[in-house]
Amino acid sequence: MRWLLLKDLQILRRSPLQALxxxxxxxxxxxxxxxxxxxxxxxxxxxxLNEVPADTRVSVGGAKLAxxxxxxxxxxxxxxVHVKDRAEAVDEVESGDxxxxxxxxxxxxxxxxxxSTLTPGTPKVEVLVNQEDPVKARLVDERIxxxxxxxxxxxxxxxxxxxxxxxxxxIDGGKFTVIGQTFNILGLRATAQILTALEPALPPGPLRTSxxxxxxxxxxxRDNLDVAGPLIERxxxxxxxxxxxxNGSSPPLEIFAIAVAATLTLAFVTVLxxxxxxxxxxxxxxxxxxxxxxxxxxxxxxxKVLLGMAVGLIVTLLMLAGMxxxxxxxxxxxxxWLLAILAGGGALAAAGAALGAAAREVRAVSLLAFMVxxxxxxxxxxxxxxxxxxxxxxxxxxxxIFPFKPALQAMTAALDSAGNGIGVPLLHLAILxxxxxxxxxxxxxxxxxx
Amino acid sequence: MQARGxxxxxxDREALRGVDLIAEPGELVAIIGPNGAGKTxxxxxxxxxxxxxxxxxxxxxxxxxxxxxxxxxxxxxxVEENLLLFARLEGHEDPRASTEEMLELxxxxxxxxxxxxxxxxxxxxxxxxxxxxLSRPAVLLLDEPSVGLDPRQRARxxxxxxxxxxxxxxxxxxxxxxxxxxxxxxxxxxxADGESLFDGGAEExxxxxxxxxxxxxxxxxxxxxxxxxxxxxx
Numbered sequence: 001m002r003w004l005l006l007k008d009l010q011i012l013r014r015s016p017l018q019a020l021x022x023x024x025x026x027x028x029x030x031x032x033x034x035x036x037x038x039x040x041x042x043x044x045x046x047x048x049l050n051e052v053p054a055d056t057r058v059s060v061g062g063a064k065l066a067x068x069x070x071x072x073x074x075x076x077x078x079x080x081v082h083v084k085d086r087a088e089a090v091d092e093v094e095s096g097d098x099x100x101x102x103x104x105x106x107x108x109x110x111x112x113x114x115x116s117t118l119t120p121g122t123p124k125v126e127v128l129v130n131q132e133d134p135v136k137a138r139l140v141d142e143r144i145x146x147x148x149x150x151x152x153x154x155x156x157x158x159x160x161x162x163x164x165x166x167x168x169x170x171i172d173g174g175k176f177t178v179i180g181q182t183f184n185i186l187g188l189r190a191t192a193q194i195l196t197a198l199e200p201a202l203p204p205g206p207l208r209t210s211x212x213x214x215x216x217x218x219x220x221x222r223d224n225l226d227v228a229g230p231l232i233e234r235x236x237x238x239x240x241x242x243x244x245x246x247n248g249s250s251p252p253l254e255i256f257a258i259a260v261a262a263t264l265t266l267a268f269v270t271v272l273x274x275x276x277x278x279x280x281x282x283x284x285x286x287x288x289x290x291x292x293x294x295x296x297x298x299x300x301x302x303x304k305v306l307l308g309m310a311v312g313l314i315v316t317l318l319m320l321a322g323m324x325x326x327x328x329x330x331x332x333x334x335x336x337w338l339l340a341i342l343a344g345g346g347a348l349a350a351a352g353a354a355l356g357a358a359a360r361e362v363r364a365v366s367l368l369a370f371m372v373x374x375x376x377x378x379x380x381x382x383x384x385x386x387x388x389x390x391x392x393x394x395x396x397x398x399x400x401i402f403p404f405k406p407a408l409q410a411m412t413a414a415l416d417s418a419g420n421g422i423g424v425p426l427l428h429l430a431i432l433x434x435x436x437x438x439x440x441x442x443x444x445x446x447x448x449x450x
Numbered sequence: 451m452q453a454r455g456x457x458x459x460x461x462d463r464e465a466l467r468g469v470d471l472i473a474e475p476g477e478l479v480a481i482i483g484p485n486g487a488g489k490t491x492x493x494x495x496x497x498x499x500x501x502x503x504x505x506x507x508x509x510x511x512x513x514x515x516x517x518x519x520x521x522x523x524x525x526x527x528x529v530e531e532n533l534l535l536f537a538r539l540e541g542h543e544d545p546r547a548s549t550e551e552m553l554e555l556x557x558x559x560x561x562x563x564x565x566x567x568x569x570x571x572x573x574x575x576x577x578x579x580x581x582x583x584l585s586r587p588a589v590l591l592l593d594e595p596s597v598g599l600d601p602r603q604r605a606r607x608x609x610x611x612x613x614x615x616x617x618x619x620x621x622x623x624x625x626x627x628x629x630x631x632x633x634x635x636x637x638x639x640x641x642a643d644g645e646s647l648f649d650g651g652a653e654e655x656x657x658x659x660x661x662x663x664x665x666x667x668x669x670x671x672x673x674x675x676x677x678x679x680x681x682x683x684x
Contacts, residue, residue: 284522288522294536
């Protein structure tokens, strides 16, 4: 078997371009996919026009609030391209230089302030978008909606906070300044205390009864408004999220991305190499000569799987070493890495052998390997809940049949302890090695017959 | 090499119908017949690649060297690497010495470092045969060894094969070229539709053709042979 291994490596060495492509292409694809997963799009470029006069503030009860920093908040989440007028904003959007334009009109704050008057207006901001691409349009819609929701929340919190202060003043009393003049507010608490103190000084009769009713009202109002304070604050954000993990644990996104990249590399290298190498035995007419007493068909399959595992191990380890430059990896877990790579490589190589035995021609095998590996790899990344339950069940079955997903799970578990355990994926891979080995052996009977 | 009553069926079709074959040491036996006669099937059964549905073979498959019709070589390896690989797989104690021996036998010592894909069809066939000889077989089976070769390459190939027979190797080859069979085969086995029609020397076959197809006896041997097959119902 070692001489056949040596022969396959010699053939690989004799075709440097193919060998280079076999390694470089999957690494390139894997790195791209890894980055696509780990990093969301860069901050979108948004043209930003703020026409609101600088000294304009949202006011409550005649008092101006401190600036909510809406502009800063927006520009911290997107790359703001400041424009001087609406025409420039339109130009920027039309040229595609920016994803969208956000315009805060001059009367925005006045409209917000009018909400507390008898003639409330509707505060509006203007968004200019280019709908040339549906994906882009959806992205813009989501981004702008999120930004405005955040801005609304910031303003609502500020108003609620100020409203709460006035409520406290009404209950507990204190100083209140408006238009440069300071007033002392007695407050309901002190009012109730004064009225309670006055009551004994009055003779029994209707006047005293009325005073007692006023005192009771002041006390009740104080107590109820005490409850209203937190309620007003909650109005700004009535619903809070309580997140509880009931199933699964996930490693950091960067680690998952590296696991995806490494598994993709392993999958392409092993499946293509093993399938192609086995098909080559037939194309070179060597299969009958080899299996005529020199090596058994099962031995030949074993040799191909070993070849895939060995080359896959080297390429994947090199890739992980390269990834170390960008994301620190836990090299102390290298034992688990090796286990995951060898088990994943073994199952992927066995699948490659089955493909190679079934397709029998190197070109057909290469095409088939791509047709199978790439879609299954992408299906394996579909999270539950992202598609309908029926479709997801189908996806789960497909991805359980091919070794990519369990190999990814094993790799993720090997790279970081935060993920799920490595035992189940290893068992899954072991079952797939046996299943694909049997399938390949069966396909070889037809392989030999032609 | 002894084979008796070999039968092989593919579904309802009988590819071989009770064929006998006996070959002595150093004998060159040609199996001739039109396409689909059962030549490759017979050789594959003798080589142990196919199993006969009936009949007996008196020689161990391990003592039989087999050279398939299409060169079974790794085209991206050199001549020497191919021979060395198969010598190692055969379990030779000194695979390098065996490789040298075969390079000399095939007359390709000077081209040992060349990639097989760059060699001519004739030279590829010589390596193909040399690999078949690595197991030092008592019997060598060649399936249409001269297909695709030009006349010069054919001549060199048959010179090489004759040399093997001269050293005591029994050589059984198939061909559909009657003249080639007549020229190089010491004995000829004629197959048609899986049936053995004739087993004997070239001169005996001519006699048989003359007696069974006298109207074609004066024409060239190939035409007379075709007439003979037609007379026998094929």
